[in-house]
Amino acid sequence: MANLxxxxxxxxxxxxxxxxxxxxxxxxxxxxxxxxxPLCGDELVIYLDIQDGVLVDxxxxxxxxxxxxxxxxxxxxxxxxxxxxxxxxxxERFKQLxxxxxxxxxxxxxxxxxxxRTMGELAALQGVVKFPVRIxxxxxxxxxxxxxxxxxxxxxxxxK
Amino acid sequence: xSSYNPRRVRVDTPLLERVINGRPITxxxxxSSTLPPRPVIEAMxxxxxxxxxxxxxxxxxxxxxxxxxYEGARAATARFINAPQGMDEVVFTKNTTExxxxxxxxxxxxxxxxxxxxxxxxxxxxxxxxxxxxxxxxLGIEVRFVPVRDDFxxxxxxxxxxxxxxxxxxxxxxxxxxxxxxxxxxxTRIAHDHGALVALDAAQSVGHQPTDVVDxxxxxxxxxxxKMLGPTGLGVLWTRAEILESMPPFLGGGGMIADVRLDxxxxxxxxxRFEAGTPPIAETAGLTAAIRYLEGLGLANIARHEDELTGDxxxxxxxxxxxxxxxxxxxDTVDRGxxxxxxxxxVHPHDVAQVLxxxxxxxxPGHHCAKPLMRRFNLAATARASFxxxxxxxxxxxxxxxxxxxxxxxx
Numbered sequence: 199m200a201n202l203x204x205x206x207x208x209x210x211x212x213x214x215x216x217x218x219x220x221x222x223x224x225x226x227x228x229x230x231x232x233x234x235x236p237l238c239g240d241e242l243v244i245y246l247d248i249q250d251g252v253l254v255d256x257x258x259x260x261x262x263x264x265x266x267x268x269x270x271x272x273x274x275x276x277x278x279x280x281x282x283x284x285x286x287x288x289x290e291r292f293k294q295l296x297x298x299x300x301x302x303x304x305x306x307x308x309x310x311x312x313x314x315r316t317m318g319e320l321a322a323l324q325g326v327v328k329f330p331v332r333i334x335x336x337x338x339x340x341x342x343x344x345x346x347x348x349x350x351x352x353x354x355x356x357x358k
Numbered sequence: 359x360s361s362y363n364p365r366r367v368r369v370d371t372p373l374l375e376r377v378i379n380g381r382p383i384t385x386x387x388x389x390s391s392t393l394p395p396r397p398v399i400e401a402m403x404x405x406x407x408x409x410x411x412x413x414x415x416x417x418x419x420x421x422x423x424x425x426x427x428y429e430g431a432r433a434a435t436a437r438f439i440n441a442p443q444g445m446d447e448v449v450f451t452k453n454t455t456e457x458x459x460x461x462x463x464x465x466x467x468x469x470x471x472x473x474x475x476x477x478x479x480x481x482x483x484x485x486x487x488x489x490x491x492x493x494x495x496x497l498g499i500e501v502r503f504v505p506v507r508d509d510f511x512x513x514x515x516x517x518x519x520x521x522x523x524x525x526x527x528x529x530x531x532x533x534x535x536x537x538x539x540x541x542x543x544x545x546t547r548i549a550h551d552h553g554a555l556v557a558l559d560a561a562q563s564v565g566h567q568p569t570d571v572v573d574x575x576x577x578x579x580x581x582x583x584x585k586m587l588g589p590t591g592l593g594v595l596w597t598r599a600e601i602l603e604s605m606p607p608f609l610g611g612g613g614m615i616a617d618v619r620l621d622x623x624x625x626x627x628x629x630x631r632f633e634a635g636t637p638p639i640a641e642t643a644g645l646t647a648a649i650r651y652l653e654g655l656g657l658a659n660i661a662r663h664e665d666e667l668t669g670d671x672x673x674x675x676x677x678x679x680x681x682x683x684x685x686x687x688x689x690d691t692v693d694r695g696x697x698x699x700x701x702x703x704x705v706h707p708h709d710v711a712q713v714l715x716x717x718x719x720x721x722x723p724g725h726h727c728a729k730p731l732m733r734r735f736n737l738a739a740t741a742r743a744s745f746x747x748x749x750x751x752x753x754x755x756x757x758x759x760x761x762x763x764x765x766x767x768x769x
Contacts, residue, residue, distance in 0.1 A: 202713065205712065238707070238725070238739050239724060239725040239729070239732065239738040240738065241738065263709050264705075264709045332712070
């Protein structure tokens with residue numbers, strides 16, 4: 199049985215109570231992109247200042263539950279100052295962390311274990327997968343970030 | 359004679375025997391869906407074990423019996439809501455949402471033209487908003503809204519002007535978010551005076567108070583079986599026989615025709631014109647059982663009991679938590695149902711519901727398919743607790759205990 203402490207880790211509550219990178223950036227030049235969770239009415243606006251393939255600044259506004267707010271706050275801290283390639287890699291790693299395979303929905307098999315060592319405090323969100331209805335809360339910010347990069351055709355250098 | 363005892367209903371409801379996270383379940387989500395008592399479940403099981411066949415087709419014994427089950431539910435429903443012309447006025451749908459879609463796409467498309475107005479209210483469920491927007495986009499009708507006041511009641515001060523040019527006033531008997539019960543008879547009388555027909559969303563009322571469509575004097579009446587102790591997958595649209603006869607078919611296919619040839623088709627007469635394809639049959643057996651069960655309890659008794667529960671809960675919510683828990687809805691039980699939308703200061707409804715789940719408490723977080731209403735009160739969501747005929751003050755006890763934990767955790 200999933201325990202509430204797995205979900206509401208202290209670091210998550212900390213980001214919820216004291217969210218990082220709240221605010222707005224003038225758009226343009228910043229990229230502005232909106233994300234919605236139609237299930238619970240959460241709304242998120244992400245502002246991205248990208249210069250020479252680097253995410254120089256990121257700001258967030260909107261409202262949501264503790265999981266979506268903490269996830270977006272932790273995301274902003276994790277990707278700020280990173281190259282677009284690094285940002286995209288971080289998005290992929292996080293999505294993998296949140297993946298519940300169909301086999302587990304079927305009642306068979308275990309979800310693959312993501313490599314937590316490279317994830318820093320984001321690893322605290324791993325407990326969310328034990329509460330499947332909350333996964334969408336945790337991924338909202340990441341999907342919105344990914345959408346923002348895609349919509350504006352932001353390319354990395356492609357070098358690995 | 360009715361002998362209503364909520365403890366007895368509890369014993370009759372198998373799902374209430376569940377233990378969730380080590381606690382007996384505290385089911386406070388009856389506004390989403392009510393829990394079926396054993397007679398409803400057994401009626402459906404008995405149907406599948408003894409009588410299952412397709413309806414309106416075979417001449418063999420079980421096919422006749424299956425048809426009797428299906429049409430018997432239509433007759434029981436007609437009696438339950440006091441349909442003046444009986445079962446010929448009762449159309450089975452999938453749910454309240456489909457009833458409204460049928461209303462919009464059949465009656466609406468045939469009777470409304472560009473510039474005509476459909477009036478709804480700001481407290482409607484999306485089921486009574488989106489079909490009209492779809493019709494607006496298709497035909498150019500206007501969709502108008504009766505505003506909601508700060509005290510969570512409809513603002514009817516400007517109703518005469520709002521009703522100008524209105525062909526249909528479609529509104530809810532009871533808000534699924536606020537609990538507000540609207541003055542159906544009064545609103546209907548005013549709408550009729552302006553030459554408008556009236557459609558009532560009764561999803562939140564049929565299982566909680568007596569229903570009489572003649573007394574209400576409405577023209578269309580929509581509800582779902584699963585919100586009155588019945589099964590999911592079955593809804594009802596009632597309308598007067600003369601209106602129903604004039605409405606064009608909705609979905610096309612088997613069962614809804616009188617004849618089909620290579621050059622066209624002739625629709626069936628009566629309610630079956632709107633019931634294309636094999637309908638939910640076992641569910642109608644469940645609906646009949648639910649009606650009998652509710653009538654055995656007495657809808658007026660249920661209303662009185664839920665009023666008491668609501669009054670008690672409102673009082674206790676106001677006295678505890680130092681004002682950190684706000685009820686989004688009327689604060690007294692006058693014209694109010696047992697729906698308590700909660701806004702907990704500093705705690706998102708999703709988190710409230712998550713903490714409550716640890717106590718086995720089932721509430722619904724979210725916008726409750728009423729986003730215009732949520733925007734009206736600057737809310738993204740609420741955590742909604744709602745009562746049913748099996749609810750007890752002990753459910754409120756656990757709710758308050760769990761709310762206390764949520765308040766502390768996020769303080």
